[in-house]
Amino acid sequence: MIQLDNVHKAFGEKRVLRGVTLEVPRGESMVIIGGSGTGKSVALKCILGLVRPDSGTITLDGQPVDKGDRDDFLARFGMLFQGAALFDSLTVWQNVAFRLLRGNQKLPKTQAREIAIEKLRRVGLTPETADLYPAELSGGMQKRVGLARAIAADPEVIFFDEPTTGLDPIMAGVINELIREIVVEMGATAMTITHDMTSVRAIADDVAMLHDGVIKWTGTVVEIDSCADPYVQQFIHGRAEGPIEAVR
Numbered sequence: 001m002i003q004l005d006n007v008h009k010a011f012g013e014k015r016v017l018r019g020v021t022l023e024v025p026r027g028e029s030m031v032i033i034g035g036s037g038t039g040k041s042v043a044l045k046c047i048l049g050l051v052r053p054d055s056g057t058i059t060l061d062g063q064p065v066d067k068g069d070r071d072d073f074l075a076r077f078g079m080l081f082q083g084a085a086l087f088d089s090l091t092v093w094q095n096v097a098f099r100l101l102r103g104n105q106k107l108p109k110t111q112a113r114e115i116a117i118e119k120l121r122r123v124g125l126t127p128e129t130a131d132l133y134p135a136e137l138s139g140g141m142q143k144r145v146g147l148a149r150a151i152a153a154d155p156e157v158i159f160f161d162e163p164t165t166g167l168d169p170i171m172a173g174v175i176n177e178l179i180r181e182i183v184v185e186m187g188a189t190a191m192t193i194t195h196d197m198t199s200v201r202a203i204a205d206d207v208a209m210l211h212d213g214v215i216k217w218t219g220t221v222v223e224i225d226s227c228a229d230p231y232v233q234q235f236i237h238g239r240a241e242g243p244i245e246a247v248r
């Protein structure tokens with residue numbers, strides 16, 4: 001379980017997180033929604049220990065995230081970044097196997113390649129893709145490679161940062177479905193940040209709405225349509241009018 005308790009983070013005068021409290025039970029898929037610049041990425045970075053909160057606590061299975069060995073800690077996470085973020089100079093399989101070829105649990109090259117090919121297959125790519133370079137792939141294929149890389153080391157927790165940005169609606173739907181299937185079959189805990197309500201409905205068990213530095217609402221994905229919270233209502237219907245200011 002991931003637990004954030006009263007987490008604060010400011011950058012200079014800008015108070016981004018102002019007391020974020022959130023629980024993500026093990027094996028659940030939590031999607032965080034909220035407008036641009038509300039601090040969704042900062043919250044994920046705090047969990048990963050890439051940004052240090054000013055106050056509050058964050059634990060993974062009861063252990064503070066800023067204690068213990070960094071390599072061992074990060075080995076428990078998989079991440080799919082916006083735009084896939086592949087390394088241009090590495091082949092597809094080397095991208096997928098990136099973590100397997102480094103760190104405390106480094107594997108021999110042949111074994112890492114075999115795992116990479118198996119993960120590529122899982123995301124719908126053939127073994128022939130393995131020796132191509134990212135620039136030779138379409139955006140949708142690159143996203144699949146990013147997903148294969150995120151799951152390569154069988155992580156306990158997977159973070160998805162805007163997983164469908166830049167994809168057409170059909171490809172976005174395919175990636176959403178793939179994410180959902182993989183998270184369920186791995187039994188992984190997933191945290192996703194997105195603006196895309198189609199992703200929310202496809203991926204989430206639970207949804208949390210971040211606004212003004214706090215979690216304004218949290219509930220199950222089934223509850224979201226009937227929830228009366230004006231922030232959630234404005235967000236899910238994409239209305240310019242409402243408590244969330246459209247000018248930022």
Ligand SMILES: Nc1ncnc2c1ncn2[C@@H]1O[C@H](COP(=O)(O)OP(=O)(O)OP(=O)(O)O)[C@@H](O)[C@H]1O
Binds near residue numbers: 011014035
């Ligand atoms: N390292 C940093 N230094 C200074 N300001 C930062 C830093 N990281 C984030 N911020 C600021 O914190 C705010 C929240 O940023 P964040 O990237 O978390 O937003 P977000 O909710 O993920 O937005 P988006 O949906 O647009 O990606 C922004 O105003 C951003 O400029």
